[in-house]
Every structure is written in structure tokens, then in C-alpha cells.
Amino acid sequence: MTSPSGSQRIDPEAPAGGPGPVLLDLQPPVDRTVVPPLTEQTRAEVREIIARYPKPRSALLPMLHLVQSVQGYVSPDGIRLCAEELGLTKAEVGAVATFYTMYRRRPAGQYHVGVCTNTLCAVLGGDEILEALEEHTGLHHDQTSADGMISLEHIECNAACDYAPVVMVNWEFHDDQTPQSAIELVDRLRAGEPVAPTRGPRTQCTFKEMSRVLAGFPDGRATEGVQAGPATLAGLALAQQRGDTAPDYPADPTAGTPDQES
Numbered sequence: 001m002t003s004p005s006g007s008q009r010i011d012p013e014a015p016a017g018g019p020g021p022v023l024l025d026l027q028p029p030v031d032r033t034v035v036p037p038l039t040e041q042t043r044a045e046v047r048e049i050i051a052r053y054p055k056p057r058s059a060l061l062p063m064l065h066l067v068q069s070v071q072g073y074v075s076p077d078g079i080r081l082c083a084e085e086l087g088l089t090k091a092e093v094g095a096v097a098t099f100y101t102m103y104r105r106r107p108a109g110q111y112h113v114g115v116c117t118n119t120l121c122a123v124l125g126g127d128e129i130l131e132a133l134e135e136h137t138g139l140h141h142d143q144t145s146a147d148g149m150i151s152l153e154h155i156e157c158n159a160a161c162d163y164a165p166v167v168m169v170n171w172e173f174h175d176d177q178t179p180q181s182a183i184e185l186v187d188r189l190r191a192g193e194p195v196a197p198t199r200g201p202r203t204q205c206t207f208k209e210m211s212r213v214l215a216g217f218p219d220g221r222a223t224e225g226v227q228a229g230p231a232t233l234a235g236l237a238l239a240q241q242r243g244d245t246a247p248d249y250p251a252d253p254t255a256g257t258p259d260q261e262s
Contacts, residue, residue: 030073030075030106030107035071035072035075035107036070036071036072037077038067038070038071038075038077038078038081039070042066042067042070042081043081043085045066045215045217046059046063046066046081046082046085047085049062049063049066049215049216050063050085050086052216056085056086056087057086057088059086060082060086060088060093060096061096061100062214062215062216063082063085063086063215064078064082064093064096064097064103065102065103065211065212065214065215065216066211066212066215066217067081067082068103068104068108068207068208068211069208069209069211069212069215070208071107072104072107072108072207072208073103073104073105073106073107073108074097074103074104074105079093079094079097101153101155102171102214104142104151106142106144107144107148108144108151108207109144109145109148109149109150109151109207110148110149110150110189110206110207110208111149111150111151111169111170111186111189111190111204111206111207112151112153112169112170112207113133113150113151113152113153113167113168113169113185113186113189114153114154114155114158114167114168114169114171115129115130115133115152115153115154115155115167115182116155116156116157116158116160116164116165116166116167116168117130117154117156118156118157120161120164120165121157121158121161121164121165121166122165123164124164124165125165125177125178125179126164126165128179129165129167129177129178129179129182130154131179132179132180132182132183133152133179133182133183133186134152136183136186137150137152137186139151139152140152141153141154145190147190149189149190150186150189150190151207155168158173160173160175162229162231162232162234163175163176163198163229163231163232164176165177165178167182167185169185169189169195169197169204170204170205170206170207170209170210171210171214172197172199172200172201172204172205172210173197173198173199173200174197174198175198175199175229176198189204196225197225198226198229199225199226199227199228199229200224200225200226200227201221201224201225202221202224202225205219205221
């Protein structure tokens with residue numbers, strides 16, 4: 001039996017009386033011979049990340065991004081490395097990697113395309129954009145093209161409703177999209193043409209480059225390009241015109257008077 005996603009099926013040999021149907025992944029296996037290995041340099045950078053935090057296990061999220069910056073996904077080797085360095089089990093690390101959707105469990109494309117179909121984007125055409133990209137690329141959610149250039153993700157919200165419908169490429173904004181402009185965007189990325197996000201750096205970064213930034217290794221491009229456009233700042237401008245101000249914080253009843261504090 002195929003699941004609604006079309007990429008999994010229910011295991012007919014799963015034991016009865018369990019917590020629910022067991023889904024078998026039907027995606028093709030990863031060819032690990034073409035995945036870059038995790039080196040001693042990677043391990044040294046993992047330890048550099050750990051040193052930033054008072055509690056080592058707080059470093060897990062950026063460590064997983066670092067693994068992705070090397071291998072393009074959170075691999076079994078990456079899970080093992082994180083577990084070894086943090087003194088955790090592989091199951092504990094794997095639970096985190098499968099909980100957060102920014103971590104891929106199979107290699108992402110060089111350009112990971114996320115299409116929002118949440119309320120505002122859907123009203124303004126997000127569903128049509130996703131359908132157009134699926135038809136044009138032959139990809140569905142969490143699938144990567146055979147040339148390794150493009151992967152596609154159906155996401156819930158890009159946190160950019162002021163420019164809906166929005167498509168994100170490696171978490172950089174491409175605003176005010178249409179089905180045709182999204183297709184053109186993907187074709188340009190696939191052809192290796194320089195593409196500039198609507199906001200952010202002057203040229204579109206790769207998935208691995210962005211993963212390294214998210215691991216806490218800046219690329220020096222944080223101040224490039226437009227950070228907030230007119231639609232984002234419209235509410236602030238209106239508040240300034242009207243002279244609106246935020247209310248003061250209420251006094252803390254537990255705070256002592258200056259005499260008491262002295």
C-alpha cells in the first residue's frame with residue numbers, strides 16, 4: 001500500500017499490534033562512494049563548535065549543519081561523528097536530525113528549492129507554483145534531480161508573508177514568484193547562471209555553503225544586498241508617521257527600592 005506522499009509504502013510484514021503502520025522508504029539508496037568523507041578537519045571543526053557552548057550537547061544543531069556542509073546531508077557517518085563527540089547515542093542524534101526539517105536524510109541538490117503553500121502564499125498562488133515545478137522538474141517533495149543540481153521541498157512557511165508567494169533557495173528569499181518565474185529560476189540555477197536572491201547576498205549560495213554558515217562559520221556576506229524591503233518596513237513607517245510608541249514595561253513588584261537594595 002502506498003502512502004499519501006507516494007514515496008513510501010506500508011510494510012506488509014510489520015508486526016500486528018504495534019504503534020502504527022511501518023513505512024518503508026522507496027527512495028533510491030544513496031551512493032556513498034560519491035559522498036565526500038568526513039575528515040579530521042571536520043572533526044576539528046566539530047570540536048570548535050562544541051567549545052562555544054557551556055553544555056556540549058547544545059552544539060548538536062550547528063554540528064549537524066556542519067555535516068551537511070561537507071556531505072550535503074546528515075549521513076550515518078555524520079550521526080556517528082556527532083554521537084561520539086557529544087557522548088550521545090546514535091539514536092539520540094538521529095532523533096534530532098529527523099525532527100527538524102532543515103536536515104536532509106539524503107543528499108540535497110546544490111540548490112535546494114522550498115515552496116511555501118501556507119495560507120497567504122496559497123491564496124496568492126503557492127500551490128500552482130509547486131505544481132508547476134513538480135511537472136517541470138519531475139521531482140516531488142524531498143527528491144533530488146539525477147544531476148544533483150536541484151532538490152525540491154514543500155514547506156509550510158518561509159516567514160516572508162510580506163512578499164508572498166515566496167520561493168526559497170537554500171533559505172535565501174526569491175519574492176513575489178509566479179509559476180513561470182519559478183520555472184525560470186530553477187532553469188537558470190540548473191544551467192549554472194548567476195542568480196541573485198531578492199534579499200540577501202548578491203549571488204545565490206549553494207546548499208553546502210549555506211549549511212556552513214548555519215554551522216556558525218560566517219562567509220563574510222551577511223551585509224550584502226537588501227535585508228528588508230519596503231513591504232517589510234511598511235508597518236514601521238506607518239507607526240512612525242502616527243507617532244505610535246510601545247508601552248513601558250510594568251514595574252516589577254518583586255524589585256526592591258534603592259534603599260532596600262543598598
